[in-house]
Amino acid sequence: MPDDEDVEESESPSGRPFWSGAITFGLVNVPVAIYPANRSRTVSMRMVDDEGTPLQRRYVCSKDGKVLDWDDIVRGYEVKPGKFVVVTDEELEAIEPRKSRDIDLQLFVGLEEIDPMFFVRAYFLAPAGGTTKAYRLLAEVMERTGRAGIATFVMRAKEYVVAIIAEKGILRAETLRFEDEIRKAEDIGLTKPAKVSPAAVNKFATEIASHTGKVNFREFFDEYAERLESLAKKKEARGQDVVKARASSASESAEPAGEVVDILDVLRKSLGGGVAKKPARKAPARAAKKAAKKESGRPARK
């Protein structure tokens, strides 16, 4: 039973879609499966004891100290300090809009009309339900017209507004914030933009022009993660503090399966019926990182 945090952090380790539903536009129904398009920034460390036995991060009851399984846990809302109202998944689903798995595509807009402040995170939408025709049609006409679709839907007890974008025949959904989640400058108490002197603006404009260039975002990697990895490699080469990772049967049964599935492989399968165009990119480092994250269950660094 996932809570909001889990929904946001899950990387679908089993390779199963994260959620499935159907985009509806007009009377056309496009069944899709949703996969996250963002990976967690979590630095890939494992919690271990002195001998290197991996420890698990588990939920325990604050009252009786019992270590709990998912089945022992319910979701509650604190109505008064210390007083909770328990809400079940079934109850939350029951109050979802009538056609609860519909991703209701309401209008088509220019992507550039959406302020950058609104974007939250991205998901891939893969065709589901054994048919690709309506999916391919929607992607095709969105690319031809250069428009993004705005849709709303409810997924796991939360309503979303998303921009659906088609690129190279593949649909993607970018979740957007609701208007009341974006503050106005006045709400913060910033003073109204003052009249500026043209001379000051021109001075900055000149500086901007002289510092203008192109950007390659692949340059922007996580330097901290790089430093950590290189420290670990150095210590390993010196044979310092190296421990054998003991796999324990108990850890495998209680945590999500140890098998790590590359999200791209999963998508490739659902898009092309299992025929990969290119051999799957091997990413042992990434796989190890993901495995470590699953093992330790560390929350993402925010």
Add this chain to the structure above:
Amino acid sequence: MAARAIWKGVLRFGKTKLPVKLYSAVQDHTIHFRLLHKTDNAPVKQQMVDPETGEPVDFKDARKAFPVMRNRMVLIEKEELEKLEPKESRDIEIKRFVDPADIDHRWYERAYYLGPDGDSAAYFALAAALKKKNREAVARWVMRKKDYVGALHEHEGYLALIVLRYAEEVVDASALPRPEGRPLQKKEIEMGEQLVAALAGKFDPSQFRDAYRDRVMDLIRTKERGGKVKVKTFRPKKTDDSALAGALAASLTGLRRKSA
């Protein structure tokens, strides 16, 4: 009600040094649930557990290890981790000004407003200059011991800084194959385009309200009063390829009737 700044920094590029304050542009309205133990409704807490004995282990006794290979890990001490942290700095270093179209929305993560910290004339002049030149800036800074990459842009006369994701956080789908299937018919594409045109509009965020959030709060209040709630289950709909053209045509007819 004025918000408190969460951080103070200095925008730097060329000879420019502009002190600014950072404010969150986002206010979260998500309903946060607590996880509770089913039998006694006591909140749960997180704890490290030895998987073999099932015994809890104190966080202070747990050590951190970096997996270097499938079955080899290197223990990393707390002091070593501290040394890896980025150097504290107040600088928001502008790397380059770029065409806003170069910054894909896929990179956007979280938005902050910058407010002037002292020199407001220069602050508003920079915002005006960014707008005039139609430029954004790519910036790097260190805040609370973490590195950030962000896009500095003008927002309604103010400066805003949007945190960007790191390259490894964005799954690159450019190598994925297009979904396969029988070619689409010309007529279907035409009708699809007409449907897109019929549903074309401007993005107006005020049109979208989180109505579900309100219903969840109602549910909670009903249960708090001891009221009953109904529960039903979801059944997926069947779809059929041969019905696509019919559905397109019916949608267009429906929309034409609505607008007539």
